[in-house]
Amino acid sequence: MRVMKVFLPVLFGLALASSAEAQTVKIGYxxxxxxxxxxxSARTAQQQFEASLATYQAEVQQMGADLQTLIEQYDQQQAMLSDEAKANREEEIRLxxxxxxQRISELEQQASVRQAELxxxxxxxxxxxxEEIRAEGSYSMIFDVAAQGIISADPALDLTAEVVRRLQAAFSPANSGNTGQG
Structure with missing residues (x-):
């Protein structure tokens, strides 16, 4: 009983301390x-990716056009070809x-790698x-509303504009050569 009299106030004090500490948690999103x-820099990376993608698409379109031409030529000449010539042309078309x-698969992989690089x-x-904003503002957590984990939030907690402002300041014309890569 005496232990309980000592233990309960200590436990109550710890609960109050952790409650007070929990109230100082600062959250943003x-x-x-x-x-x-x-x-x-994200727009620049997207433009570079689209330029790479255009190159890949042009190559695929050219290969597709060449293949289509080969098929059309075969269709036009099929009646005049011997069985052996038909078999050879059909094999050429299959090849x-x-x-x-295969080239489409290779280019898709290259596009994926290029996108990751950018x-x-x-x-x-x-x-x-x-992370800089989190540390400066003493935020315990910063959530991403785009991840759809937040149902409702106080707009005063929204740090998006501050992140954008700092990114744009770092990408100003004086720093345009600075891509953030050391």
Whole structure:
């Protein structure tokens, strides 16, 4: 009983201390999609990716056109070809179709790798700015509203504009050569 008299006030004190500490938790949130839409380096990376993609698409379109021409020529000449010539042309078409499909797969992989190369430094910059804001503002947590984990939030907690402002300031014309890569 005597132990309980000593233990309960200590337990109550700890509960109050942890309750007071819990009240000092500072939370903010960002909208990563809005940040990506407004970050100049993200737009630059997207433009570079689209340029790479255009090159890949042009190659695929040319290969597709060549394959289509080969098929059309075969269709036009089929009646005049011997069985052996038909078999050879059909094999040539199958080979070209296989090469076409393989090249599409290769280009899709290259596009994926290129996108990752371009996105990584952008995401590192954004994460660094968010971490800087978190540390400066003594935020315990910063959530991403675009991740759809937040149902409702006080707009005063939204740090998106601050992240965008800092990213744009870092990407000003004087710093345009600075891509955030050391």
């Amino acid at each position: 960002i909208d990563s999609q809005a940040i990506l839409d407004q970050d100049p 070209k179709q296989t090469q076409y499909q 996105v990584e430094p952008v995401m590192e910059r954004i994460t660094a700015v968010i």
